[in-house]
Amino acid sequence: MEKNGFYSMRTSALRKLKTTMSKIETKNLDLFYGSFHALLDINLEVEEKMITALIGPSGCGKSTLLRALNRMNDLIEGVRITGEVCVDGKNIYEHGTDLIGLRKKVGMVFQRPNPFPLSIFDNIAYGPRIHGIKNRGELEGIVQKALSDVMLWDVLKDKLDRFALNLSIEQQQRLCIARLSAITPEIVLMDEPCSALDPMATQRIEELMFELKKNYTIVIVTHNMQQAARVSDKTGFMLLGKLVEYGDTKQVFTTPHEKQTEEYITGRYG
Amino acid sequence: MKPQTKQKIAFTCLGLAAVVVIIPVIVIFVILIDKGISAINWQFLSTMPRMGMRAGGIYPAIMGTVYLVSGTILVALPLGVLAAIYLVEYAKRNWWTRMIEIAIVNLAGVPSVVYGLFGMGFFVIFFKFGASILAGSLTLAIMILPVIITASKEALMSVPHSFREASLALGVSKWQTIRCVVLPNALPGILTGTILGISRAAGETAPILFTVAAFYLPRLPKSIFDQCMALPYHLYVLSTQVPNVKESLQYGTALVLVGMIFLLNLVAIIIRSHMRSKKQW
């Protein structure tokens, strides 16, 4: 009796310890597009205020896994998911999950920059406005902070009413990150955020990610191995819907445990 | 035959086809203006018909058409846009949705006189609205619903998926995303389609024949339960039912009707070109 009580106390303490350690945890996550089995038994732990990279050949399910973390796959008809994704210890696929709250907390940056066809100001103010902030002064403060976060404030402070789609691609992507930071998420999911950018712009976005890491937990999908090696603390290697290997970036790139990982990072899959 | 010769022949044929298309338009306008312009003056546009429609103006017919068109927009625009939003944003791809889409396509092919008979049976008799602006507007609205739904669907579908994703990923609900991102970007397309539908409604005779149009009613309607005159029906009456009408009166009426429709279409064209110059995705 007493032993049992002690045991359960210990496990709950353990569980607590664990949830404070990992911001996101997937448990036996399987995903089907219709009859196509796109994710197989994924168990991934993402730690707070770190950059976690997902690498793997195109079509292996990186985007699918990323989109499972804020339930963006719900938009696609015929998707079926089993298993759990816990954010801060709470399963987001549980019935009755507040999707709006979830996505405010777990934001997403897409492969192609997708600003709205509005002014720079209105792009950033879009989220805060819908979430109830009407006061102009307050919005101005938010816009300034968000643009400063992505190091665009000095460049754009006099051009806030310009049309956002006239910015360079790099600035558009930064704007999208700023738009997200304006609603102060805790986790930022990035799906190949640099694939539309040139090498210099890519480097600057990577520097930005180091800055963002101080405040956000970042999960980035990339098919660029060098990028993963440069920016991330943890790396997961995926192949055909499976998470083949997951560990510290250094370890994955220097002493991979799995043969397939080694083959991939030495360039045998291309 | 040499390929170049073949090409030349093909180009000539295509060019001729294009000319054949615009000839009737030009001829219609020239004849209408030639024979009708003399009838048109302020008095013609602003006074009641007199002497059994053989003299005086066409004011009640113009106003009747304006009322009918307004009523039609009021009913058809919200209904059509809501239906399109449902079909594009919410409906699952299943047999029920297919059924609705097939019904819309078929509605678009129903002859206008059938709408007229339907309107009489359904609105005038069954709902006891009588021959009235209400019954006429509802009938016209149902007739142009397929046009508005189809145009709105296309406008909604042309809004890039990435805008929706961006909005949803910011924790914005689906309905707010539709209201704040999708609809504003689809609006020009929706309006263009609506105006084209409306301009069709403005010119139709058959749907209003049994549901609202008055043969000769030299005063304005007082409520939506009154009958009214309307330009297309007035033109039909002048041309076939009243003996000894001055030709210029008939052509003048036709010119006013065609002019109104032309103006509506012009607005649609302006909106569309404006939208094209602004659209950058």
Ligand SMILES: Nc1ncnc2c1ncn2[C@@H]1O[C@H](COP(=O)(O)OP(=O)(O)O)[C@@H](O)[C@H]1O
């Ligand atoms: N909407 C979808 N419907 C059906 N299959 C899909 C869909 N999206 C992706 N897939 C399939 O799932 C697999 C993983 O896709 P994805 O996650 O986009 O890969 P990655 O991002 O690693 O390139 C691919 O085989 C792809 O064809």
Ligand SMILES: [Mg+2]
């Ligand atoms: Mg991808």
